[in-house]
Amino acid sequence: xxxREAEGDRVGGVAGARDEDHGSQGLTVVxxxxxxxxxxxxxxxPEFRQRFAGSVGPAEAHLLQSRPGGDENxxxxxxxxxxxxxxxxxxxxxxxxxxxxxxxxxTWANLHHGGVAEGDTILRLARRFxxxxxxxxxxxxxxxxxxxxxxxxxxxxxxxxxxxxxxxHLLLGFGDVSLYSHLGMSGGWHxxxxxxxxxxxxxxxxxxxxxxxxxxxxxxxxxxQVGPTARLRRNPQLTRLGPDILAExxxxxxxxxxxxxxxxxxxxxxxxxxxLVAGIGNIFKSExxxxxxxxPWRPVGEVSDEELVAVLAAAREQMLAxxxxxxxxxxxxxxxxxxxxxxCRGPIxxxxxGDANRTTYWCPRCQS
Numbered sequence: 001x002x003x004r005e006a007e008g009d010r011v012g013g014v015a016g017a018r019d020e021d022h023g024s025q026g027l028t029v030v031x032x033x034x035x036x037x038x039x040x041x042x043x044x045x046p047e048f049r050q051r052f053a054g055s056v057g058p059a060e061a062h063l064l065q066s067r068p069g070g071d072e073n074x075x076x077x078x079x080x081x082x083x084x085x086x087x088x089x090x091x092x093x094x095x096x097x098x099x100x101x102x103x104x105x106x107t108w109a110n111l112h113h114g115g116v117a118e119g120d121t122i123l124r125l126a127r128r129f130x131x132x133x134x135x136x137x138x139x140x141x142x143x144x145x146x147x148x149x150x151x152x153x154x155x156x157x158x159x160x161x162x163x164x165x166x167x168x169h170l171l172l173g174f175g176d177v178s179l180y181s182h183l184g185m186s187g188g189w190h191x192x193x194x195x196x197x198x199x200x201x202x203x204x205x206x207x208x209x210x211x212x213x214x215x216x217x218x219x220x221x222x223x224x225q226v227g228p229t230a231r232l233r234r235n236p237q238l239t240r241l242g243p244d245i246l247a248e249x250x251x252x253x254x255x256x257x258x259x260x261x262x263x264x265x266x267x268x269x270x271x272x273x274x275x276l277v278a279g280i281g282n283i284f285k286s287e288x289x290x291x292x293x294x295x296p297w298r299p300v301g302e303v304s305d306e307e308l309v310a311v312l313a314a315a316r317e318q319m320l321a322x323x324x325x326x327x328x329x330x331x332x333x334x335x336x337x338x339x340x341x342x343x344c345r346g347p348i349x350x351x352x353x354g355d356a357n358r359t360t361y362w363c364p365r366c367q368s
Contacts, residue, residue: 117183119167119246119279120319124326125189126165129172129216132191133160136211138174147206147218151226155179155209166244167278171232178229179207182237187221245279245316246323252312256305263301267311268362269354270300280315283334286361288315290333295367296360297353333361341366 117125140155142148155174162173172179181187192198192215198205200219207218218224225232232238243255258276259267270276271285280288289296291314294307303311322329332342337350341363353360 117168117187118281118284118319119244120284120322122165122168122170122183122279123246123323125170126163127323128189128191129160129163132214133209133211133216134163136160138209138211140210141208143202143205143208147208147224150206150224152179152207152224154226160209160211166238166241167274168281169238169241169278171238173229176229177226178232180223180225180227180232180235180238181218182221182223184222187224188219190217190219191215192217240275241278242274242276243278245277245312246319250316252309255312256308259300259308264299266297266353267294267300267303267308268296268360269356269358271296271311271315272354272356272358277312279319282358282360283329283331284315284319285358286334287318287329287332288312290362290367291318293367295364296362333363336361 137157137159138155139157140152142150142152154177158174158177160172161175162171164171164173168182170181172181181189183189190199193213194210194215198217204219205217206220206224207216209216223237242258243250255277259265259270262270268285268289271280271288272282286296288311292307292310294303294311300308318329333348336348339348340346341348344363344365346363346365348361349364350359350361352358
């Protein structure tokens, strides 16, 4: 057991990459690379090494399951901002270092921060797949009829070659066939050692991918599809996504231009529109606005470029920190209804916002 898990710790890094088929920024992890591949070791190709210089983080989220509290909202059509605005706004990047890790990975842990599976959860999920099944030939089965309808069994005997993440969306590539997963508010992936006890009934599992001494099990969610890779990559749900907030080369300028296409829309509501910026959910919408001291109820047209940059930077920084911490995040305003603001000790307010009536949390004293 320790041997395989130690090998999992040697998984190569991943990097933010531009996916040419999508024409949008995403995160891709590939198996293979230069040099000899040792048994049980997966190395990333050279062009994907820049973003994560080391390996999977400590005690990665083996159970990555969303709970009620979020979803994607449709909204204003994505439009580019003006050329002057794009030249003037700063770009910012956050490089994740090599986190410390021990010789063993636990067989199960619930380290998700709660709420919907936001972009940080899906990035941790990609790292978990990288550490366990990337480069492995899998046995695929569908205990639940929903998985059979999704044709999960087409993956049986195939090798997981690539992992692509954009916002809240995951694409597992098995050559010319891929699996597309979106967890929504109710889906989740669990990772178990073969023969260990599952936390949910086997009959409720939509997909079971086994290989390399691990079972990756998927339960629920709005989207689970298996099909030709080229066709899935053209799926409108993916091609219409805005820039990924966690992409290596994330640039706030196009996002700000898109946000300003609907100047009367509340900032908190706009941040949830995955057509404008992908990956932010209800948690980090509220937390980022609080960190930037910007009122989420202000119309986007009344928020300055500098304030929008500050909100996006805060969301990105907090989400990347959650990736490294395994999903542990100390909420300052989210779900602290009737609690005290950690800055001014005044009351925290909350109420539904936007057409989807998603609850927004903020401090009326600190955020203007």
